[in-house]
Amino acid sequence: MYDVSSMKAEEFISDGEIRDTVRYAEEHKDDLALVDEILKKAKLRKGLSHREASVLLACTDEVKVREIYDLAEQIKKDFYGNRIVLFAPLYLSNYCVNGCLYCPYHLKNKHIPRKKLTQEEVAREVIALQDMGHKRLAIESGEDPVNNPIEYILDCIKTIYSIKHRNGAIRRVNVNIAATTVENYRKLKDAGIGTYILFQETYNKEQYEILHPTGPKHDYAYHTEAMDRAMEGGIDDVGIGVLFGLDNYAYEFAGLLMHAEHLEAVHGVGPHTISVPRVKPADDIDPGDFDNSLSDDMFCKIATCIRIAVPYTGMIISTRETPEVREKIIRLGVSQISGGSRTSVGGYAEEERPHDTEQFDVSDNRTLDEVVNWLMRAGYIPSFCTACYREGRTGDRFMELCKSGQIQNCCHPNALMTLKEFLIDYASEDTRSIGEKVIEKEIGTIPKENVREIVKEKLVRIEEGERDFHF
Ligand code: SF4
Numbered sequence: 425m426y427d428v429s430s431m432k433a434e435e436f437i438s439d440g441e442i443r444d445t446v447r448y449a450e451e452h453k454d455d456l457a458l459v460d461e462i463l464k465k466a467k468l469r470k471g472l473s474h475r476e477a478s479v480l481l482a483c484t485d486e487v488k489v490r491e492i493y494d495l496a497e498q499i500k501k502d503f504y505g506n507r508i509v510l511f512a513p514l515y516l517s518n519y520c521v522n523g524c525l526y527c528p529y530h531l532k533n534k535h536i537p538r539k540k541l542t543q544e545e546v547a548r549e550v551i552a553l554q555d556m557g558h559k560r561l562a563i564e565s566g567e568d569p570v571n572n573p574i575e576y577i578l579d580c581i582k583t584i585y586s587i588k589h590r591n592g593a594i595r596r597v598n599v600n601i602a603a604t605t606v607e608n609y610r611k612l613k614d615a616g617i618g619t620y621i622l623f624q625e626t627y628n629k630e631q632y633e634i635l636h637p638t639g640p641k642h643d644y645a646y647h648t649e650a651m652d653r654a655m656e657g658g659i660d661d662v663g664i665g666v667l668f669g670l671d672n673y674a675y676e677f678a679g680l681l682m683h684a685e686h687l688e689a690v691h692g693v694g695p696h697t698i699s700v701p702r703v704k705p706a707d708d709i710d711p712g713d714f715d716n717s718l719s720d721d722m723f724c725k726i727a728t729c730i731r732i733a734v735p736y737t738g739m740i741i742s743t744r745e746t747p748e749v750r751e752k753i754i755r756l757g758v759s760q761i762s763g764g765s766r767t768s769v770g771g772y773a774e775e776e777r778p779h780d781t782e783q784f785d786v787s788d789n790r791t792l793d794e795v796v797n798w799l800m801r802a803g804y805i806p807s808f809c810t811a812c813y814r815e816g817r818t819g820d821r822f823m824e825l826c827k828s829g830q831i832q833n834c835c836h837p838n839a840l841m842t843l844k845e846f847l848i849d850y851a852s853e854d855t856r857s858i859g860e861k862v863i864e865k866e867i868g869t870i871p872k873e874n875v876r877e878i879v880k881e882k883l884v885r886i887e888e889g890e891r892d893f894h895f
């Protein structure tokens with residue numbers, strides 16, 4: 425039985441409701457009157473239900489599909505302007521007791537070297553990341569109560585926040601670790617984390633249990649209900665996601681939106697971010713083994729429909745994707761990307777990108793400076809902003825601000841000020857010269873005159889050596 429407000433995984437992610445939704449979408453995909461009605465609702469920018477969004481995803485009418493893409497682009501512009509927030513993943517440990525069939529860190533992989541960073545190594549990684557210009561990290565770790573207990577993760581967070589190398593600082597640590605207890609989520613909250621991120625991998629329970637044959641992650645309900653426990657533990661910014669390619673994309677899409685609806689219904693606040701990773705090659709992983717792999721076009725259409733269905737939610741894409749796909753998908757809805765990523769444990773402190781402990785192959789191998797340069801040439805403002813959670817704008821306070829459109833008054837100036845810091849401290853000459861022009865031009869687009877004047881004054885102070893201004 426489907427119940428959006430139930431606290432039981434199998435009721436708020438009801439298999440029956442998903443299958444009905446996918447069937448309904450197939451049957452109505454080219455019912456143009458219905459598609460028009462859904463688009464009309466979507467234009468109000470208040471989101472769509474999983475059923476409505478599934479119809480748009482299934483729609484094949486060329487004219488309507490164009491309209492769907494145009495609307496997503498417009499919503500993206502309205503909510504996020506031309507800003508793209510940058511972050512980097514930091515792998516702490518690849519010890520893992522789980523058996524996930526799509527990840528090379530699974531317990532049975534005996535030839536991948538196992539590594540766990542010491543606090544000195546964490547510090548080295550953080551210095552390397554700060555020297556690239558990063559301010560926002562997502563820490564990643566396998567699940568292993570002996571090697572990576574919660575105390576280890578908390579120590580790492582403390583170390584990360586304590587390092588201040590030259591003008592560098594990591595100002596927001598997002599955490600991507602296995603589903604855990606309310607008590608542990610409370611500890612993470614107290615450690616000052618930004619978003620707690622946990623990918624569902626697949627919402628299809630049957631498939632989930634096959635793909636996670638062993639280890640604590642095998643428990644579908646415990647995993648699926650993790651965000652409710654995180655919220656109970658006081659973390660009000662949570663990030664959800666699906667590993668596309670594991671199961672039928674239409675099924676996953678409906679499940680993902682149902683999860684977002686559940687969080688909104690029960691906690692009054694939907695997911696802070698939605699990630700759209702795809703299965704990629706890695707040590708002993710061949711994406712061809714999963715028969716649900718999807719084309720770049722469908723992948724982009726999924727991001728488009730997510731943008732329309734949950735306009736207030738940040739959308740994240742990683743370096744798993746090629747620069748071409750990233751360029752297209754940024755236009756359609758993605759608001760955060762990783763840059764200069766290394767997906768191995770201890771990878772940033774090494775001269776060359778090490779491959780032996782990588783979680784997946786990186787398809788975008790550019791440096792952070794190159795990514796920043798590319799974004800600006802493509803008309804975007806790269807942002808290193810981390811202001812919200814530091815200003816206490818999390819959970820429903822954040823969503824309120826977002827929905828009222830007021831957040832724009834913070835994001836835009838913060839993007840310019842953090843970009844200025846990057847240009848002075850870390851950018852190549854070419855990137856700096858492009859960036860200065862971008863800032864010059866974009867200051868003029870700040871609507872409020874007093875804010876414009878404050879930003880101008882802060883930019884001068886950044887040039888004089890001060891750091892970390894934000895609204
Ligand atoms: S996906 Fe996560 S839990 Fe699964 S094997 Fe990899 S690191 Fe472990």
Ligand code: SF4
Nearest residue numbers: 809810811812834835
């Ligand atoms: S002001 Fe808040 S929402 Fe805007 S970019 Fe910064 S952290 Fe994100």
